[in-house]
Amino acid sequence: MLTKIKNAKPSEPKRGAARGFSSPAEHAFTSEFLDKGYSIIPLEHKDRLDAVRSTIHALACEHLGLKGAKRPGLSEFFDHTERHATLEGLNGLRLAVINGLNADPDLMPGFYGMARQFIEWTVSNEFAVQRGINLSIQLPGDDSSLLPLHSDVWDGNSPYEVVLWLPLVDCFKTKSMYVLPRRRSREATAEMRSLKGFNAEKLFARVKPELVWLDVPYGKAVLFTHCLMHGNRVNEESTTRWTFNIRIKGLLTPYGVKELGESFLPAAVRPATRIGFEYAEDEAK
Numbered sequence: 001m002l003t004k005i006k007n008a009k010p011s012e013p014k015r016g017a018a019r020g021f022s023s024p025a026e027h028a029f030t031s032e033f034l035d036k037g038y039s040i041i042p043l044e045h046k047d048r049l050d051a052v053r054s055t056i057h058a059l060a061c062e063h064l065g066l067k068g069a070k071r072p073g074l075s076e077f078f079d080h081t082e083r084h085a086t087l088e089g090l091n092g093l094r095l096a097v098i099n100g101l102n103a104d105p106d107l108m109p110g111f112y113g114m115a116r117q118f119i120e121w122t123v124s125n126e127f128a129v130q131r132g133i134n135l136s137i138q139l140p141g142d143d144s145s146l147l148p149l150h151s152d153v154w155d156g157n158s159p160y161e162v163v164l165w166l167p168l169v170d171c172f173k174t175k176s177m178y179v180l181p182r183r184r185s186r187e188a189t190a191e192m193r194s195l196k197g198f199n200a201e202k203l204f205a206r207v208k209p210e211l212v213w214l215d216v217p218y219g220k221a222v223l224f225t226h227c228l229m230h231g232n233r234v235n236e237e238s239t240t241r242w243t244f245n246i247r248i249k250g251l252l253t254p255y256g257v258k259e260l261g262e263s264f265l266p267a268a269v270r271p272a273t274r275i276g277f278e279y280a281e282d283e284a285k
């Protein structure tokens with residue numbers, strides 16, 4: 001099946017053949033994504049992001065007992081969470097926020113709705129999203145929640161998945177994440193497979209000059225294939241990092257350790273696919 005897809009010549013119109021049925025904007029985006037394995041995308045409906053941030057501010061202040069004159073403004077709270085929460089209390093804060101957000105059934109559709117066009121261009125217009133939302137908070141100097149250089153597929157996640165990494169603050173330098181662009185990621189993965197005793201730190205030192213630290217201002221997000229090597233280091237900037245990450249994959253592409261129904265939920269299913277599923281079910285009765 002995969003070989004057939006790889007070797008098949010795309011059905012192309014006679015004019016503008018190089019980009020097939022894609023619009024110029026889609027062709028430019030997908031060409032770049034195939035080359036680099038990631039893209040920094042502008043979010044649509046930024047008012048939704050503002051609303052999520054306001055909700056989180058309220059949930060967090062309530063959890064931390066920050067009332068009246070003690071209640072920090074929104075920018076002060078997100079930039080300087082380290083002034084209002086302890087490292088020990090961070091996981092409790094994170095869970096309080098996630099539980100509060102999950103009470104809103106429109107939360108997940110709201111999130112992928114902000115990147116819908118790019119998700120469809122990258123993945124498919126029929127896609128599944130992870131059931132739960134991941135929130136990460138990294139205080140300045142915090143070395144307790146680091147992600148060493150890795151690819152999620154090494155742990156059995158599907159190589160067909162992408163990650164939407166969406167910050168609630170401006171992310172830059174060590175406050176951001178890094179990626180090893182696609183060509184080098186593929187080469188380094190091959191090198192790693194051929195060498196025994198290669199750990200993440202040794203690999204990090206080897207590829208460090210080629211890593212790209214992503215500059216992602218509030219209002220933008222990163223869409224990347226987690227086949228790429230990526231990770232973060234200690235946040236050496238003076239402000240706190242708040243980020244969401246959401247896994248998304250083509251509904252009908254192969255699943256890894258995170259399965260449909262368990263970890264993934266269908267988010268967009270077209271009528272022809274539904275009818276096909278129902279026909280197959282009827283036939284099996």
Ligand SMILES: [Fe+2]
Pocket residue numbers: 150151152226230
């Ligand atoms: Fe990862």
